[in-house]
Amino acid sequence: MQRIIVIGSVNRDHLYSVPHIVRPGETIASESYRTGWGGKGLNQAIALAKAGAQVSLIAKVGHEDYASLSALCSAYSLDISQVRSCALPTGHALIQLDSSGQNCIIVHSGANGAFTEDDIQSFLTGCRAGDIFLLQNEINSSAQIIREIKKRGGKAALNPSPFTPDILHWPLERLDYLILNESEAASMTGADSSDKALEILCAAYPALNIFLTLGAEGSCFACGNTRHFQPAHKVRAIDTTGAGDTYTGFLLAELSRGSSVERAMSVATEASCLCVTRPGAVDSIPSRSEIFSLS
Numbered sequence: 001m002q003r004i005i006v007i008g009s010v011n012r013d014h015l016y017s018v019p020h021i022v023r024p025g026e027t028i029a030s031e032s033y034r035t036g037w038g039g040k041g042l043n044q045a046i047a048l049a050k051a052g053a054q055v056s057l058i059a060k061v062g063h064e065d066y067a068s069l070s071a072l073c074s075a076y077s078l079d080i081s082q083v084r085s086c087a088l089p090t091g092h093a094l095i096q097l098d099s100s101g102q103n104c105i106i107v108h109s110g111a112n113g114a115f116t117e118d119d120i121q122s123f124l125t126g127c128r129a130g131d132i133f134l135l136q137n138e139i140n141s142s143a144q145i146i147r148e149i150k151k152r153g154g155k156a157a158l159n160p161s162p163f164t165p166d167i168l169h170w171p172l173e174r175l176d177y178l179i180l181n182e183s184e185a186a187s188m189t190g191a192d193s194s195d196k197a198l199e200i201l202c203a204a205y206p207a208l209n210i211f212l213t214l215g216a217e218g219s220c221f222a223c224g225n226t227r228h229f230q231p232a233h234k235v236r237a238i239d240t241t242g243a244g245d246t247y248t249g250f251l252l253a254e255l256s257r258g259s260s261v262e263r264a265m266s267v268a269t270e271a272s273c274l275c276v277t278r279p280g281a282v283d284s285i286p287s288r289s290e291i292f293s294l295s
Contacts, residue, residue, distance in 0.1 A: 002155075002256040003131045004048055007058040007123065007145055008041015009112040009138030010069065010083070011091040013281060015241075018096050021104045037072055038093055038281045039112065040136040040161060043242055047249020048134075049076040051271070052288045053256055058082045058123045059139075060111040062090040072282075082123055086111050091138070101237040101276065107138065107162070115141045120148060129153035132176075132256060134248070136161055143170040150174045159248050163187045172205060177255075179211045179248050198222040211265070213247055218269060221261050230265040235273050242281040247272040249285070267291060 016030035041059050048055040056079035061069055066085040073080045091110040097103045120141060127133075133149045134157045135142050142158075149156045150171075157177035160167045163184045172178070178201070180188070185197035194212055201210055202222050212220045218232040250271040254264035270291045278284035 001054050001258075003128070004053050004055045004134060004252055004256055005058060005127075005131060006041050006045040006048065006055065006134045007139070008044065008134070008136050009039035009091055009109075010037070010042045010057075010059045010061050010065075011039030011093045011107065011112070011138075012036075012065065013038035013093045013095055015095040015097060015280075018098055020098050021096050021102065034280075036280060036282060037069070038095075038241075039091060040138050040159065040245055041112075042069075043245035043281050043285070044134060044136070044159070044249045045078055046073075046076055046282050047242075047246045047271075047285045048253050049078040050285050050287045051250045051253035051267075053249075053253035055079070055253075056082060060084050060086050060088075060114055060119070062086065062088060062111055065090040084119070086114055088114050095241065097239060097241070097279075101240050103239070103241050109138065109140075112138050113140045115139055115145075120145055124148050124152060124154075127152040127154050130155065132157060132252060134159070134252060137164060137167060138162070146171050146174055157252060159244070160184050160188065161244065172208075175205070175208055177209045177211070177252070178205070179213075179251065181213045181244060182215065185212055194220065198227075209261075211251060213244060213272075219247070219265055221265060228262055228265065230262070230269050232269050232273055235277050237276040239279045239284060240276050242284045243272045243276050245281070246275040246285050250288075250291075253288075 013036045017032040045057040063085045088111040091112040094106045131154045136159045155176040159179045189197045189200040191197035210222045221228040247268045251268035274286045275284045
């Protein structure tokens with residue numbers, strides 16, 4: 001099994017259940033409120049751990065949150081020996097969740113935006129050839145980190161979320177895996193359909209393994225002229241917050257075991273379908289044993 005190292009964000013989530021996503025100029029009362037851990041880096045690292053991967057997390061948090069984060073991650077046997085605390089506050093997210101399970105999120109980067117050159121060099125010192133590194137777009141210096149990973153013989157996986165135009169200037173040609181949703185694919189390519197977006201991405205990056213999630217419809221794989229579609233079964237969605245992170249974690253966990261693309265996509269789809277039937281981000285991620293008990 002290949003090692004997987006997540007370099008990403010850690011957030012403290014503030015979740016408000018609302019009758020509908022607030023409109024401009026509107027003030028509404030929340031029906032409930034809770035806090036929890038989040039951030040795409042942490043969510044995906046926990047998804048990987050629950051999927052049985054050999055995984056560690058590289059991140060930065062505020063001094064006041066390190067002990068609590070350590071307690072959380074120890075429950076999942078998630079290695080956080082390379083998580084560093086700093087004087088900046090931990091990143092945080094304000095999440096609106098409506099009655100249909102849709103969400104709207106505002107994120108403040110905090111410590112997630114404080115990666116320095118020294119941090120990057122130190123974090124990657126132990127990189128071994130074949131290690132898989134997973135990044136998102138909630139920390140700074142991601143483009144440089146991708147270059148450094150490839151210099152050291154690692155494999156780079158990117159989930160370009162949340163999408164920002166500067167991603168198009170990153171060294172995407174050096175990636176091994178690109179895992180994105182329909183909105184991100186449209187933003188990256190300007191295409192008005194998923195099929196067209198995949199054509200554009202495959203033409204630009206012919207050796208790149210691309211996984212495109214299609215919400216309730218399932219997901220697609222594309223690399224060069226190869227295509228595979230994985231349908232999803234219908235479920236009653238309660239909260240879609242962690243679905244994409246769950247899919248990403250279970251997908252890479254299966255690939256790190258040497259599973260075929262088809263097998264990895266099938267397991268990842270089952271996991272994300274189960275995830276959306278539960279509330280929360282971290283708490284909604286199923287374990288690998290749960291997935292296989294259903295099959």
